[in-house]
Amino acid sequence: MDDPLTMTILPGVPILDPSEARYVSRLTRQTVALVLAGGQGSRLHELTRWRAKPALYFGGKFRIIDFALSNCINSGIRRIGVLTQYKAHSLIRHLIHGWSQFTLENKEFVEILPASQRTGGEWYRGTADAIYQNLDIIRTHQPQLVLVLGGDHVYKMDYGPLLAAHVERQADLTISCIEVPIEEAAGQLGVITVNEDGRVIGFDEKPEKPKPIPGQSEICLASMGNYVFNTGFLYEQVIRDSDDPRSQHDFGRNIIPAIIDSYRVYAYPFRDTETDAQAYWRDVGTLDSYWEANMELVSVSPQLNLYDNVWPILTHQEQAPPAKFIFDDDDRRGEAIDSMVSGGCIISGAKVKRSLLFSNCVVRSYSQVKDSVILPGVEIGRHCRVLKAIIDRGTVIPDGTVIGEDHDADRERGFRVTPSGIVLVTPEMLGQKLHFTR
Numbered sequence: 001m002d003d004p005l006t007m008t009i010l011p012g013v014p015i016l017d018p019s020e021a022r023y024v025s026r027l028t029r030q031t032v033a034l035v036l037a038g039g040q041g042s043r044l045h046e047l048t049r050w051r052a053k054p055a056l057y058f059g060g061k062f063r064i065i066d067f068a069l070s071n072c073i074n075s076g077i078r079r080i081g082v083l084t085q086y087k088a089h090s091l092i093r094h095l096i097h098g099w100s101q102f103t104l105e106n107k108e109f110v111e112i113l114p115a116s117q118r119t120g121g122e123w124y125r126g127t128a129d130a131i132y133q134n135l136d137i138i139r140t141h142q143p144q145l146v147l148v149l150g151g152d153h154v155y156k157m158d159y160g161p162l163l164a165a166h167v168e169r170q171a172d173l174t175i176s177c178i179e180v181p182i183e184e185a186a187g188q189l190g191v192i193t194v195n196e197d198g199r200v201i202g203f204d205e206k207p208e209k210p211k212p213i214p215g216q217s218e219i220c221l222a223s224m225g226n227y228v229f230n231t232g233f234l235y236e237q238v239i240r241d242s243d244d245p246r247s248q249h250d251f252g253r254n255i256i257p258a259i260i261d262s263y264r265v266y267a268y269p270f271r272d273t274e275t276d277a278q279a280y281w282r283d284v285g286t287l288d289s290y291w292e293a294n295m296e297l298v299s300v301s302p303q304l305n306l307y308d309n310v311w312p313i314l315t316h317q318e319q320a321p322p323a324k325f326i327f328d329d330d331d332r333r334g335e336a337i338d339s340m341v342s343g344g345c346i347i348s349g350a351k352v353k354r355s356l357l358f359s360n361c362v363v364r365s366y367s368q369v370k371d372s373v374i375l376p377g378v379e380i381g382r383h384c385r386v387l388k389a390i391i392d393r394g395t396v397i398p399d400g401t402v403i404g405e406d407h408d409a410d411r412e413r414g415f416r417v418t419p420s421g422i423v424l425v426t427p428e429m430l431g432q433k434l435h436f437t438r
Contacts, residue, residue: 023164024076024160024161024163024164025076025160027145027160027163027164027167028075028076028077028159028160028163029076029078030143030144030145031077031079031143031144031145031146031147031159031163032077032079032080032081032138032141032143032145032146032147033072033077033079033080033081033146033147033148033149033159034080034081034083034113034131034134034138034146034147034148034149035054035065035068035069035072035080035081035082035083035149035150035151036083036127036130036148036149036150036151036225037052037054037055037065037082037083037084037088037091037151037152038052038083038084038085038086038088038115038124038130039052039053039054039086039150039151039152040052040053040086040087041053041056041152041285043285043286043287044056044285044286044287044290045287045416045424046392046416046424046426046428046429047287047290047390047392047424047426048087049426049428050087050090051087051090051091052084052085052086052087052088052090052091053152053285054068054091054151054152055088055090055091055094056284056290057358057375057376057393058154058284058290058293058294059154059294059297059304059306059313059340059356060297060306060340060341060342060356060357060358061315061317061342061343061358061359062313062315063091063094063315064151064152064153064154064284065082065091065094065095065151065152066098066313066314066315067153067154067155067156067313068149068150068151068153069082069099069110069314070156070311070312070313070314070315071149071155071156071157071158071159072147072149072159073314074158074311074312075157075158075159075160076160077147077159078102078106078107078108078109079107079108079109079141079143080102080109080110080111081110081111081112081113081134081137081138082095082110082111082112082113082151083113083114083115083124083130083131083134084112084113084114084115085114085115085123085124085130088114092112092114094316095110095112096112097316098314098315098316098317099314099316111137113134113137115130115133125248125249126247126248126249126250126251126253126254127148127249127250127251127252128237128238128241128242128247128249128250128251128254128255129238129241129242129249131146131148131234131238132238132239132241132242132249135235135238135239138231143231144230144231145163145166145167145228145229145230145231146228146229146231146234147159147162147163147226147227147228148226148227148228148229148251149225149226150224150225150226152283152284152285153224153225153281153282153283153284154281154282154284154293154304155224155270155279155280155281155282155304156280156304156305156308156311156313157176157226157270157279157281158273158311159226161273162174162176162226162228162268163228165266165268166228166266166268169198169264169266170264171228171230171264171265171266172229172230172233172259172263172264172265173227173228173229173230173233173256173259173263173264173265173266174227174228174265174266174267174268175192175200175203175223175224175226175227175256175265175266175267175268176223176224176226176227176228176267176268176270177192177221177222177223177224177267177268177269177270178221178222178224178269178270178278178279178281179213179216179219179220179221179222179269179278180219180220180222181218181219181220182210182212182218182219182220185210185220185222186207186208186209186210187206187207187208188206188283188285189206189210189222189223189283190203190204190205190206190222190223190225190252190256191203191204191207191210191211191220191221191222191223192221192222192223192267193211193221194221194267198266198267198268198269199264199265199266199267200256200260200265200266200267201260202260203223203252203256203257203260205250205252205253205257206252210222221267221269223252224270224281225252227251228268233263237255237259238255241254241255241258280303280304282304286418287390287416287418287422287424288418288419288420288422290373290390291373291388291390291418291422294356294373295354295356295371295373297340297356298338298339298340298354298355298356299338300338317342317343317359318344318359320342320343320344320359320360321343321344322343323341323342323343323344323345323346323347323357324345324346324347325347326346326347326348326349327348327349327365329349331366332349332365332366333349333351334347334348334349334350335347335351335352336351336352336353336355336357337351337352337353337354338353338354339352339353339354339355339356339357340355340356340357341357342357342358342359342360342361342376343359343360344359344360344361345357345359345360345361345362345363346361346362346363347363348362348363348364348365349364349365349366350363350364350365350366350367350368350369350380351367351368351369352368352369352370353368353369353370353371354370354371355369355370355371355372355373355374356372356373356374357369357374357378358374358375358376358377358378358393359376359377360376360377361374361376361377361378361379361380362378362379362380363380364379364380364381364382364384364399365382366382366383367380367381367382367383367384367385367386368384368385368386369384369386370386370387370388371387371388372386372387372388372389372390372391372404373389373390373391374386374391375390375391375392375393375395376393376394377393377394378391378392378393378394378395378396378397379395379396379397380397380401381396381397381398381399381400381401382399382400383399383400384397384398384399384400384401384402384403385401385402385403385404385405386401386403386404387403387404387405387423388404388421388422388423389403389404389422389423389424389425390422390423390424390425391425392424392425392426392427394427394432394434395425395426395427395430395432396427396430396432397425397430398430403415403423403425404421404423407421407423410423413429414429415429416429
């Protein structure tokens, strides 16, 4: 067997020894990343009625997809395709405005790959089919490795070590994985079983009863939805899968279970490189998890550091004036405590506590906003009280409205209340037919 550190993936292109400084950078330059961003996000209910899940706002100024794209750029992967499908207008606008600075002249790009029925009359039928329908485009770039990423998770990750581990193990496929509580993975995430060498020996897609890690009865090993493929192997598998009429054309349901017995499939644990502790990763696929992940950011020392100049999260944001806090009377003071307030916001004689306000929000006098996520362009009238809520973009909350204190009353008004008591309010619920797609 060839030395895995000096083997040749393609004729004439050797992989350098990892002791040389350019080893990982060579791998990243030889990689094309494909970000799967066509997901509907149905468990987010009305919050994804007018936008795909990767386009959903997060963290005061970002979109969820910004995390996968920023990870690619920061890792040195500058050839990126974004595969879109479900209600993609908002997502495409964001990509054009914020991620179109890369040009083919420099062999760097963020390219939008919509479902365009390139190989037949179908839209993307699954994650594997999305790759299959773009094989002609992938081939033009002649990558040695293909990094397939989910576009709907929140995390910061250097993909370089993942690529290096894949090459060093001479793997056909490497699956990035993370330890999660069993109750969190049940019915939601793909669950991996590995042997003592890290080789994948079992894969269950969203099982109701995930298999625990040996010796840890409450923890399982879950797939992050990030895969590294040798390019030729990827071509073979998605073509074979496309020819199978029984397949759902999905990586987790079909391709991975079909190859683990015959090919070299390894797990790559995602851990903090400095402490070896569990790394930060959030699947914000439900209203409760979306609210919780946002609220984590307003703590004094959040696990996800958005103020990191070494690994910045890049995005597009409209030009807006600074946030403004006005009035300083005893009963009418504009203030925000333990909160994140974005540009263009005006806190006019109101109190905001433990909340995130995205751009261009207005909170008017005598109102209180607590433990809430307020998306862009929301206007909250006078004498309102908002508690543990998610207010969708462009919603106008009438004067005197109380949200989150009486869940029966919230439901009667048509608001959605989650099992943990988070209240979702959208413009349509208040009779405001805005149909925002931005």
